[in-house]
Amino acid sequence: MKDKYHNTMGFGWWRLVGAALAGILFFHGLCLSEKAPNYSFTHEATSAPEVSYYDYIIVGGGTAGCPLAATLSQNYTVLLLERGGSPYGNPNITDLAAFGAALSDLSPKSPSQRFISEDGVINAxxxxxxxxxxxxxxxxxxxxxxxxxxxxxxxxxxxxxYRWVENKVAFLPPVRQWQSAVRDGLLEAGVVPNNGFTYDHINGTKVGGTIFDRDGHRHTAADLLEYANPSGITVLLHASVHKILFRIKGKSRPLAHGVTFRDALGMKHRAYLKIGSKNEIIVSSGALASPQLLMLSGVGPSQHLKAHNITVVLDQPLVGQGMSDNSMNAIFVPSPVPVEVSLIQVVGITSFGSYIEASSGENFAGTAPPSPGRDFGMFSPKIGQLSTLPPKQRTPEAIAKAVEAMSALDDAAFRGGFILEKIMGPLSTGHLQLQNRNPNDNPSVTFNYFKEPEDLQRCVNGIKVIETIIESKSFSQFRYDSLSLPALLNMTASFPVNLLPKHNNASTSLEQFCKDTVMTIWHYHGGCQVGRVVDHDYKVLGVDALRVIDGSTFNYSPGTNPQATVMMLGRYMGVRILSERLANDKPK
Structure with missing residues (x-):
């Protein structure tokens, strides 16, 4: 029996309701995509006054920060500080066919900033x-x-x-031949039942939602700012927060009361909380930047902070601990027939803790074919997904060599797609440390992929399911019968990306395959976890007027993709905070 918290869209006639709603949302998405929102409350940080005052200051206009700011603005004044620019008008962000272009852009103005973990896996x-x-x-x-x-x-x-989020950004994907074959192959492989289209996380095979509308236009957390009260919110772009300011009097707890930030010209600004016992600073900067900012502000392991000449506000040794990244491993399957361009649409949620997904076709990174810009989309070495070499050998030179080899491939090489597995959790964890005091630079982060044997076994089991899919009757039209799984695992000469590195031995174990070909699926989390750095209301332990609300608070990554839950959390906590304040403000 389903518990009362479970959305029932995945079952019975609710599937039909869900499909009908998805159709309505498609039309809604088309209307949204025709014209980007003109937010009157969004400004460049260069226009900000030297000093300003607000009820709430939110650091980070990302997946959690946007819905949180929109919600709080209904009743209070909110300052949302975002270090990047606007997503609107950038086809590398908005167009599905250009996926990967932003991730491969290494310029200082790119919407994506590359980092490489100490494990050697390239990330963003x-x-x-x-x-x-x-x-x-x-x-x-x-x-x-x-x-x-x-x-x-x-x-x-x-x-x-969730529904509040979905009304703006979630759609039913157009499931075509490749994705349908993967779905049916999963069912043949025993990843059952068939749950149809649903947003819910249910064991078996399903079609999930997408933030791309039917015209292939992306909708993002920034669209949730359409819910904002324009008179209650100020959004500043290219505003890089350097420090949270604390008041410390005697033996009382440190009180967060402001932030310092710099604009694109390097000018310094200060924003303070208005006088009020319930006003707060909320950090929503993500799994890297949130623990990084706490440390830069003096909240973190004291010895580490002192080594960087940072005044210790609170010795909190668990800031930066518990860092995890869901490992991804994939197999490229060359196809004898053309395939559509698709990103993730179908997922098999296995009982043993591995999620099976797929993408297909060639993405052109914003350029028209035939062009050196062509690539394998989310598995391109251009974006750092180079699994032909073990992690610590993925140097800039190796990437350049792989890109050159990819550009020389015959067009037939780009017919096909990838079937991937991502492990649940994971159980393996690492840590994050500062490299310097510049908040715009990457911290040092270690994820310790496959440190826990159970994570490695989940990967192996996932690869075995992929083998069954490839060999299934449902997938036969996209398979060269002459290519067995061992051949797919070991071929590198013709396909220089995302396949098993060559080894001296005739065959390589699946365990070694997992270790050598590990990539990221960009679902890293931790660093400010609930129960360790923040409490269950996301208030930072040991200080006042400071919360962290984003994926850095997760102990495990939620579901097969965390973005829905991160957006939900921003809305959820915004409503919770408003409800608590309004209840306390009522006359007794």
């Missing part, structure tokens, strides 16, 4: 209003009901918050 973080929802592969799927329960969230408000 967002630098744009809307955050990771502007540069991801678009899959939209809710968290599991047991995740909601373990998080201690109110199920009814969770569902209401």
């Amino acid at each position: 973080r967002a630098r744009v209003l809307g955050g990771g929802s502007c540069i991801n592969a678009g899959f939209y799927s809710r968290a599991a009901t047991d995740y909601v329960s373990k998080a201690g969230w109110d199920g009814q408000l969770v569902n209401e918050s």
Whole structure:
């Protein structure tokens, strides 16, 4: 029996209702995509006064920050500080066919900032209003009901918050031949039942949502600012926050009361909380920048802070701990027939803790074919997804060599797609540390992929399911019968990306395959976890008037893709904060 917190869209006649709603949302998405919103409250930080005052200051206009700011602005004045620019008008963000172009752009003005973990896996973080929802592969799927329960969230408000998000950004994807074959192959492989189209996280095979509308236009967390009260919100772009300011009197707890930030010209500004016992600063800067900013502000491991000449406000050794990244491994399947361009649409949620997904076709990175700009979309070495070499050998020179080899391939090489597996959790964790005191530079982060044996076994089991899909009757039209799984795992001469590195031994174990070909699926989290750095109301332990609300608070990544839950969390906590304040402000 389903518990009362579970959305029932995935079952029975609710599927038909869901499909009908998706059709309405498609039309809604078409209307939205015709004209980008003209937010009167959005300005360049260069226009900001030297000193300003607000009820709430939110650091980070990303996947959580935008819905949070929009919600709080209904009753209070909100300043939303975003270090990047606007996503609107940038086809590398808005167009599905250009996926990967933003991730491969390494310029200082790119909406994506590359970083390389100490494990050697190349990754990316967002630098744009809307955050990771502007540069991801678009899959939209809710968290599991047991995740909601373990998080201690109110199920009814969770569902209401998801729907609030979905009214603006979620759509039914057009499932065509490749994705349909993967779906049917999953069912043949025993990843059952067939749950149809649903946003819910249910064991079996399903079609999930997408933030791309039917015309292939992306909708992002920035669109949720349409809910904002224009008179209650100020959004500043290219505003880089350098420090949270604290008041410390005697033996009382440190009180957050302001921030310092710099604009695009390097000019310094200060924003303070208005006098009021309930006003707060909320950090929503993501899994890298949130723990980084706490440390830069003096909240973190004291010895580490002192090593960087940072005055210690609070010795909090757990800031930056518990960093995790969901590993991804993929197999390229060359096709004898053309395939459509698709990102993630279908997912198999297995009982053993691995998620099976797929993408297909050639993405052109914003350029018309035939062009050196062609690539394999979310598995292109241009964006750092180079699995022909083990992680620490993925140097800039190696990437350049792979890109050159890819550009020389015959057009037939680009017919096909990838079937991938991502492990649940994961159980393996690492840590984050400062490299310097510049908030715009990447911190040092270690994820310790496959440190826990269970994570490695989940990867192996996922690859075995992929083998069954490839060999299934449903997938036969997209398979060269002469290519077995071992051949697919070991071929590198003709396909220089995302396949198993050559080894001296005749065959390589699936365990070694997982280790050598590990990539990111950009779902890293941790660093400010609930129960360790923040409490269950997301208030930073040991200080006052400061919260962290974003993916850095997660102990595990929710569902098959976290973006829906991160957007939901921004709305959810905004409603919670408003409700608590309004209740306290009522006359007794």
